[in-house]
Amino acid sequence: MKKTLSRVAPFLMAVVMLGSFAGVASAQTYIHANGGGYWTQTGSGWNSISNDGYCVSGRGPCGSNLWYLQYNYNHSGCGYDADARYDMASVVNYNGDTYAWIDSSTGNMYGADYDVVYNYASTYGSTVDQSAYYEAWATIALDKYRTSIVWESDGWGNAYICNGVSGLQVEFDEVKLEI
């Protein structure tokens, strides 16, 4: 199944001056949805909640086929069972911050595992405490140049690597890149 969404929401200003200059370029927002055309999921055990997450009726730039969030019970110990990948529809030549929308109905995993790929093949392994955020954007990575991929698994992030706790819900919903 693939649902699609990638949104580039931008407001721009091009002040391009050649030679000696101080420039201000476009501020842009890119939203990628779970299940969208730039999303790939593997593994089993996926659950979903309809009309929940960032993209719901009346919120977000998404068609109704995107109005759901997904979650998976966490993998205990090392490794992971299921993972998802958000490919950025456009890669921009700026440092950017990535965020995950964390809802209230799920996401009680306090060591959620993310990788952010930037500058072609540099990787930042992040850990996000989903349990601390409700209907809010949680920062996954800061100031990464040319972010191209956000990857998330149902395992434990670097900060809690190989933790033996199980039974937590890992949320997979919209991610956002802001530059």
Added chain:
Amino acid sequence: MAKKQFVIGAGALAIVFGLALGVTSGFTFSQGSPVSAQVQPDNSAVPGPHTNVAIESIRAELGSVTQYESAYGCLTFGRSGLSEFCGASKERVETLENKLTEEVHKLELSGRSSESLAQVKSNIESLAERKANVTFEGTSANPYTNAVKRIEQWQDDKGFLYIVDPVNNNVVQFGPGPGSKIPFERDGSKSLPKAELQVKAEEYLAKHVADFDSVKANFSFRTMSKPGSVSYAFRWEAKSKPQGEDVTPFVQIVLSPAGEVMSFNDVRSLYSN
């Protein structure tokens, strides 16, 4: 496998910008073509990321080094199955990435007065209710409003990340930052009754949100709890959403079952001009 993309605006601007400066690296990072696109009206008064000659020079060098290392250097597959730099290639690229970030931060802070930065630190310490070492982590468009307003990110020495509105130096959000491991009390036997948690939440907000009485009087209130009662949220949300926006302005605090402040939001100022 149909693909559609909502492109609201000119995502290619950055590429055009780079081409105009002659600093593109020559890489192709194509991720596919959008099937459909919409373009929003130009909001050209809104500033985006800043740049200057020094930054563009580092970007150009980084582009060349990245191109060389990806062709001839050390690449391996990470646990996610994605290609990663390794060994000396990783070190060489990282050195330039760090140099770029340092230069970007320098420019981003160049317009901020020492009084403003002191106010930011003071506001963070007030919310943290302790002295804290804070580090500037850059700026970006804020994640909440569609009307672009830039924010700053600051990290403290416990791993909390603060999103600051540079217009008034107020903290609009804080919570566990990326990569942090903040040991909130997760032992259910130490849980406080929900009514007691709400009292704590309101006391904290009354102390730190100047017009909290007005918020309570005029916003819609709800409480939420995640599966397993790992945390509790107390949220006051505006009764209407500003035109053109997706997220309704809100004030919120999230407490651990033992009453520790896990995160805080007062995003209202992001919605004002």
